[in-house]
Amino acid sequence: MTDARQSSVHRKTGETDILVSIDLDGSGQAELDSGIGFFDHMLTALARHGGFDLEIRCQGDLHVDGHHTVEDIGIALGKAFAQALGDKRGVTRFGHALVPLDEALSEVVIDLSGRPYLAWNVTFERERIGEMDTELFEEFYRAFAMAASLALHMTCKAGRNAHHIAESGFKAFARALRMAVAPDPRAVGVVPSTKGVL
Numbered sequence: 001m002t003d004a005r006q007s008s009v010h011r012k013t014g015e016t017d018i019l020v021s022i023d024l025d026g027s028g029q030a031e032l033d034s035g036i037g038f039f040d041h042m043l044t045a046l047a048r049h050g051g052f053d054l055e056i057r058c059q060g061d062l063h064v065d066g067h068h069t070v071e072d073i074g075i076a077l078g079k080a081f082a083q084a085l086g087d088k089r090g091v092t093r094f095g096h097a098l099v100p101l102d103e104a105l106s107e108v109v110i111d112l113s114g115r116p117y118l119a120w121n122v123t124f125e126r127e128r129i130g131e132m133d134t135e136l137f138e139e140f141y142r143a144f145a146m147a148a149s150l151a152l153h154m155t156c157k158a159g160r161n162a163h164h165i166a167e168s169g170f171k172a173f174a175r176a177l178r179m180a181v182a183p184d185p186r187a188v189g190v191v192p193s194t195k196g197v198l
Contacts, residue, residue, distance in 0.1 A: 007083035011076040015068040016060040020076040026053025038130035049174035074140040078147025093192040095180030101168035104159030108172040111151040114198040121155040126162040
């Protein structure tokens with residue numbers, strides 16, 4: 001595991017122009033401008049509770065809708081995360097969190113397996129929170145999991161308020177990621193896999 005676990009990714013398509021920078025060993029600082037207020041609120045929670053320094057700037061085709069912006073940020077952030085993580089030597093690898101927010105309760109389990117997968121067991125009773133379509137949360141997490149090459153299980157175990165469900169999910173995601181990327185003092189310099197590679 002390298003000393004500086006940082007990365008920047010610039011992703012430009014006909015639909016979005018995104019710059020993402022991440023420091024896995026930061027202090028939870030966030031500078032965000034996705035163009036979608038509620039999404040920025042959730043990404044701020046990701047940075048703060050993950051202990052990551054995060055910068056995201058996006059110019060997207062929001063005149064169409066938020067889909068390309070949210071999905072492409074997931075892709076760019078996942079790539080930056082993977083690059084910052086490197087070969088995963090000395091990390092804990094597995095992470096899990098169970099996080100409440102009032103009546104909502106979210107569970108997230110992560111494996112930095114090198115095998116991308118999303119298991120999504122979350123439903124929203126509302127179609128939108130602010131200007132963000134709630135169906136886009138699944139798109140973000142899927143894009144992140146595929147680009148970061150990790151297995152991600154997300155479950156809403158309780159909740160009615162859509163804002164609470166989304167926020168408890170992001171906080172649980174942050175805490176699970178934080179645990180998974182944390183150094184394992186018993187495995188310094190070792191890839192945590194019987195295969196020898198992740």
